Amino acid sequence: xxxxxxxxxxxxxxxxxxxxxxxxxxxxxxxxxxxxxxxxxxxxxxxxxxxxxxxx
Amino acid sequence: xxxxxxxxxxxxxxxxxxxxxxxxxxxxxxxxxxxxxxxxxxxxxxxxxxxxxxxxxxxxxxxxxxxxxxxxxxxxxxxxxxxxxxxxxxxxxxxxxxxxxxxxxxxxxxxxxxxxxxxxxxxxxxxxxxxxxxxxxxxxxxxxxxxxxxxxxxxxxxxxxxxxxxxxxxxxxxxxxxxxxxxxxxxxxxxxxxxx
Ligand SMILES: [Zn+2]
Numbered sequence: 654x655x656x657x658x659x660x661x662x663x664x665x666x667x668x669x670x671x672x673x674x675x676x677x678x679x680x681x682x683x684x685x686x687x688x689x690x691x692x693x694x695x696x697x698x699x700x701x702x703x704x705x706x707x708x709x
Numbered sequence: 710x711x712x713x714x715x716x717x718x719x720x721x722x723x724x725x726x727x728x729x730x731x732x733x734x735x736x737x738x739x740x741x742x743x744x745x746x747x748x749x750x751x752x753x754x755x756x757x758x759x760x761x762x763x764x765x766x767x768x769x770x771x772x773x774x775x776x777x778x779x780x781x782x783x784x785x786x787x788x789x790x791x792x793x794x795x796x797x798x799x800x801x802x803x804x805x806x807x808x809x810x811x812x813x814x815x816x817x818x819x820x821x822x823x824x825x826x827x828x829x830x831x832x833x834x835x836x837x838x839x840x841x842x843x844x845x846x847x848x849x850x851x852x853x854x855x856x857x858x859x860x861x862x863x864x865x866x867x868x869x870x871x872x873x874x875x876x877x878x879x880x881x882x883x884x885x886x887x888x889x890x891x892x893x894x895x896x897x898x899x900x901x902x903x904x905x
Contacts, residue, residue, distance in 0.1 A: 660885045665769040665790075670751060672769055694904030697893050700766050701795065704902070 656696045666691075668702050683708065735797035736831040737894045738806065739887070741877075742790045743773055743826040745783050749817055750790060753825045756813050757792070761806075766793040766890065775876055782822050791883065793832075793890055797897055803831055804855035807840035830860065832890055837861040837868055837878075847873050861887065 661675050666684035673682040673691065681690040682698055689705040691698055699705075738761055744750040747770060758764060768791040780787065798806065810827040817824050830839040839858040841848065848856035860878050861868035868887045870879045877883070896903050 656889060657885055659882055660889065663768045663771065663882055663886075665767045667764045667767050670747075670754070670767065692904070694902075695892070695896075697889055697896075697903045698766075699902065699904070701763065701902075703763075 656693065656698065661698070664698060664700065667700050668705075681706075733800050733833065734898055736800050736833040737890055737897075738794040738796075738798050739830050739832050739837070739890065740792050740794075740810065741828045741830070742792070743783070743787050743828075744790075744824065745786055745788065746824060747788075749824040750788075753813055753817060753827060754792065756816070757794075757810065757827075760809055761794045761798070762796040763794070764792045765795040765893070766791070766886070768792075768886070773877070783824065783826070789877070791886065795897075797894070798831065800831060800833065803829070803838065803840045803857060804851045804853045806831075807842070807855045808853060811842070832887055832894065834891060834894065835863055837887060839878075845873075847871075863891070 661682060664673055664682060665671065666673050666687055666689070668689065669684065669686045671684060671686045673684045675681070676683055676690070679693065681692050682700070683690050688708040689702070690708055691700050691705050693699070740757065742750055742753060744753070750770070754764070770788045770790045773787040773789045806829045810829050814823055814825060814827050828839060830837055837860050839860045841856050841858050842854055844850070844856060848858050850856050859871060860874050861870055861884070863869070868884050893903060
């Protein structure tokens with residue numbers, strides 16, 4: 654079961670507590686404020702600051 | 710008359726069928742917050758992370774469309790947020806967790822009224838259990854004035870509400886979130902994170 658769009662829309666960034674948005678492929682959640690990408694692995698968003706990738 | 714009361718002692722007729730008591734697997738800590746002032750809420754999140762470690766989920770602050778006694782205590786315009794924590798917790802520690810979050814509520818209160826309401830619960834593969842200080846017919850006493858409320862039961866592929874489950878714990882978004890957290894919990898019980 655893929656993760657629901659509704660659920661992705663209610664998640665917040667654990668760093669700045671602001672909104673995140675899915676990228677076009679639904680492979681990560683992006684925080685524009687922190688410029689971080691939180692990966693979605695095995696349909697599970699990994700909302701950990703240590704695991705997030707900086708945006709280029 | 711005059712004979713001392715002798716409690717009946719039940720002896721298992723077939724010792725071989727007795728199961729050996731065993732601690733259940735650790736659970737995921739899931740906390741729901743109600744607040745009006747986001748600054749106070751951010752401070753509550755910070756204090757809880759200091760005790761229980763880093764969050765691994767946080768929902769965006771949403772409206773709380775239910776009328777409860779929190780309206781009277783905190784005033785209107787209440788918002789809520791749900792957080793989950795990376796480090797798993799022993800299921801036996803639920804009362805300790807509730808006492809710690811009660812203390813944070815108290816530290817952040819102003820003029821005797823709560824600014825943030827903090828409801829910790831434990832998510833296991835089988836159920837979601839909230840801690841509460843209020844006795845009620847369906848609640849099981851744990852210790853230190855804290856009861857367990859069986860809020861959702863995992864059956865046929867989803868967490869499902871019970872007749873006493875509060876409306877805000879029946880919402881599909883919340884139940885979906887717990888389904889995702891359950892998948893993550895299973896990875897963590899094998900000592901790993903998804904995709905690692
Ligand atoms: Zn952020």
